Amino acid sequence: MDFVLLVFFLLLGACGAFILDDVALPQYYKYGKSLVLVGGALAENNSEIYNAIIEMSGGRGVAKIGIINAASLDPVGGYQYYRDVFLKYGALEANRIPIDVNHTSANADPKVVSLIRQQTGFFFGGGDQQRVIDTLYTQTPQGRMESPALAALRERFNLGAVISGTSAGTECQPNKLMINNGMSWEALRYGVHTTYSEDHPDYLVYNPSGGLGFLDGFIIDAHFSERGREGRLAVLLDETRRQFHISRGFGVDENTALVVTHAESDAITGKVIGQSGVVFIDVTHAHHDPHSIYYSISNVLFHYLTNGDQIGLRNLNISFSPRKTPMRGHENYDHALTSDDIFYGKHRNSDHKPEFTRAATSVFDSRLDTSTYGDTYESHPTFRVILTRMSHSVGFVERKSSFHTDLTSYENLVVSIAERK
Ligand SMILES: *[C@@H]1O[C@H](CO)[C@@H](O)[C@H](O)[C@H]1NC(C)=O
Numbered sequence: 081m082d083f084v085l086l087v088f089f090l091l092l093g094a095c096g097a098f099i100l101d102d103v104a105l106p107q108y109y110k111y112g113k114s115l116v117l118v119g120g121a122l123a124e125n126n127s128e129i130y131n132a133i134i135e136m137s138g139g140r141g142v143a144k145i146g147i148i149n150a151a152s153l154d155p156v157g158g159y160q161y162y163r164d165v166f167l168k169y170g171a172l173e174a175n176r177i178p179i180d181v182n183h184t185s186a187n188a189d190p191k192v193v194s195l196i197r198q199q200t201g202f203f204f205g206g207g208d209q210q211r212v213i214d215t216l217y218t219q220t221p222q223g224r225m226e227s228p229a230l231a232a233l234r235e236r237f238n239l240g241a242v243i244s245g246t247s248a249g250t251e252c253q254p255n256k257l258m259i260n261n262g263m264s265w266e267a268l269r270y271g272v273h274t275t276y277s278e279d280h281p282d283y284l285v286y287n288p289s290g291g292l293g294f295l296d297g298f299i300i301d302a303h304f305s306e307r308g309r310e311g312r313l314a315v316l317l318d319e320t321r322r323q324f325h326i327s328r329g330f331g332v333d334e335n336t337a338l339v340v341t342h343a344e345s346d347a348i349t350g351k352v353i354g355q356s357g358v359v360f361i362d363v364t365h366a367h368h369d370p371h372s373i374y375y376s377i378s379n380v381l382f383h384y385l386t387n388g389d390q391i392g393l394r395n396l397n398i399s400f401s402p403r404k405t406p407m408r409g410h411e412n413y414d415h416a417l418t419s420d421d422i423f424y425g426k427h428r429n430s431d432h433k434p435e436f437t438r439a440a441t442s443v444f445d446s447r448l449d450t451s452t453y454g455d456t457y458e459s460h461p462t463f464r465v466i467l468t469r470m471s472h473s474v475g476f477v478e479r480k481s482s483f484h485t486d487l488t489s490y491e492n493l494v495v496s497i498a499e500r501k
């Protein structure tokens with residue numbers, strides 16, 4: 081063989097090895113880059129969600145799930161729980177990625193990086209989202225830098241390995257702006273903060289450097305309806321959008337997931353699976369009244385998607401599940417419901433809808449009312465949330481045995497919040 085040809089084949093071989101090393105995982109051809117974002121309190125028997133994570137990691141008998149439990153105070157114990165559950169649902173392997181706040185140097189350990197490169201999907205456990213950030217970024221005098229472990233995670237994500245997580249493991253995934261802490265009434269009353277204070281444990285705190293950056297364009301929250309977090313997400317979006325240009329966010333309910341496929345492309349889509357729903361909040365066309373004493377915002381758009389509904393994440397275009405039917409003309413009640421504790425959320429194990437969901441869905445199930453309100457339980461001031469159904473607002477429902485068990489979704493609920501006059 082002549083020399084030129086030999087060099088040519090050697091180069092071809094080198095390229096081949098390079099491409100093989102970087103080859104997309106089989107699931108990439110179906111889902112693209114993908115995430116499964118669970119809202120916390122993920123039940124062991126939620127087969128719909130666990131099966132989705134396994135499927136998007138390559139399927140039963142193939143999936144190798146890397147478990148990153150860095151948000152937890154008990155990274156090892158939590159790992160053992162998730163390993164057992166993932167194996168029960170058919171993962172081939174469930175491996176602990178041994179990095180946490182007490183072992184941050186592991187984020188540059190070649191053995192850890194190589195372990196990450198062998199996984200076909202990842203799962204981030206719950207706890208405190210800031211611990212995930214402190215673990216996967218390295219602090220330098222110039223600011224934080226991505227660690228080799230995070231770079232390897234991104235490489236796997238780009239090849240189709242699913243990024244999944246629950247609770248803090250979901251809240252740590254956005255690009256700009258990560259929510260750390262806070263309650264709805266305190267957010268309305270005391271605004272947004274970037275540092276936590278022991279004296280004010282319920283103040284809204286966010287990280288302006290953002291999260292891990294696997295999903296751009298949204299602020300992401302969890303335990304959403306169950307903890308009445310509608311106010312805190314709306315305030316954070318409104319108060320930061322001029323600086324960060326993020327005007328949309330979503331909050332995932334407990335034991336529920338938003339499955340994101342074809343991320344980082346025009347086809348990016350979210351689908352809701354699991355028990356409850358996902359609230360999308362859009363402040364793009366909201367009006368903030370600078371003359372109010374405390375806080376006043378109007379024309380905030382809320383969308384609530386439940387099991388089987390899908391949303392295009394570029395334009396927020398919604399397709400309700402074919403199991404649901406339009407509510408207009410088929411309402412079950414004369415009047416909508418009010419609330420005197422609109423951000424209460426829900427008692428664990430109660431089978432009633434959380435307060436905000438209860439009031440909001442009732443607007444679509446009423447024949448006579450097109451608007452209702454809920455007040456905050458906290459006073460000085462008492463804030464009033466007004467929920468209005470307009471001509472472009474639609475409700476869809478999968479009827480079950482009662483108002484509280486009906487799977488109700490809606491699009492374009494117009495929300496305003498201001499101190500009660
Ligand atoms: C999961 O378990 C809970 C209580 O342990 C039960 O109420 C629920 O119906 C179960 N869900 C499924 C999908 O089997």
Ligand SMILES: *[C@@H]1O[C@H](CO)[C@@H](O)[C@H](O)[C@H]1NC(C)=O
Binds near residue numbers: 152154181
């Ligand atoms: C880190 O170490 C401290 C001090 O030993 C301990 O209190 C804490 O629980 C540890 N955190 C984790 C996540 O292991």
Ligand SMILES: *[C@@H]1O[C@H](CO)[C@@H](O)[C@H](O)[C@H]1NC(C)=O
Binds near residue numbers: 390391395397398
């Ligand atoms: C959203 O709109 C895009 C572009 O028209 C379309 O391809 C996509 O299927 C829509 N998604 C949903 C969930 O309706």
